[in-house]
Amino acid sequence: MQTEIEIRGLSHHFVSPGGKSVSTIEDISLNVAPGEFVAIVGPSGCGKSTILNIVSGLLAVSEGEISIGGKKVQGVSKELVYMPARDSLFPWRTCKKNVELPLELQGILTPAERGERAEMLLNAVGLNGFSDYFPSSLSHGMRQRVAVARTFSTSPRILLMDEPFSALDAQTKIVVQDLFLKIWEEEKQTVLLITHDVMEAVALADRVVVLSARPGKIKSIHNIDLDRPRSVRKLLFDEPKFQKYLHAIWEDLDVQE
Ligand SMILES: Nc1ncnc2c1ncn2[C@@H]1O[C@H](COP(=O)(O)OP(=O)(O)O)[C@@H](O)[C@H]1O
């Protein structure tokens, strides 16, 4: 099997203010194939964000090795885009200018082409007509749609997403997840999605990795054999297999009552 992201024997610890070493993840090994969508779920504090920070090159590896496209990760890679939980749009830029920003930074298109790509993506997330609005005049759900459009703007090979939809209300979340899936199903980036939301993981991913409570270790991996293209809305209401996966993954999660 071809590998896009390879995580080998990854362990990490933080040093507490008192000087104690606190282990956050232990011996994580995982291969993600090109175009594969993998979700990692686990209880709060089990080291999910730590894994993503290390894969993105933002945090140095304590122990183990990460490769992207067969090359060892050293520092931040240009192949990937990181989408955080908060939309983190720049308030002084319009929606369109926010979506264009990663393209400007990479200097890969002419200004006219950048504008076209931004308009196309804003249409794809249902924001036609809002290009020249500033983020402050949009709802939280709309801002997160702009963030989805921006995530795709440079056609990155790899998307790293840390709880990207967690701050949205339940209905808006489903709408934005479906918009996201629609674009992804055309572009098929390799995705590593971190979430505490089991429904989100099953609805979106090809494989769901379950981590134990801290220090996070891989407890189980579930193949999600649901047809694509998918619709989160349809899965939630009309797919009996969906419930079966939710149940199996919940059984594996160390949820504290
Ligand atoms: N900079 C840091 N210094 C010390 N401990 C940290 C730091 N960042 C995170 N931790 C601890 O590491 C553990 C894992 O954190 P994190 O990766 O954010 O978990 P998750 O994303 O699964 O909620 C947590 O228990 C947290 O308290």
Ligand SMILES: [Mg+2]
């Ligand atoms: Mg986190």
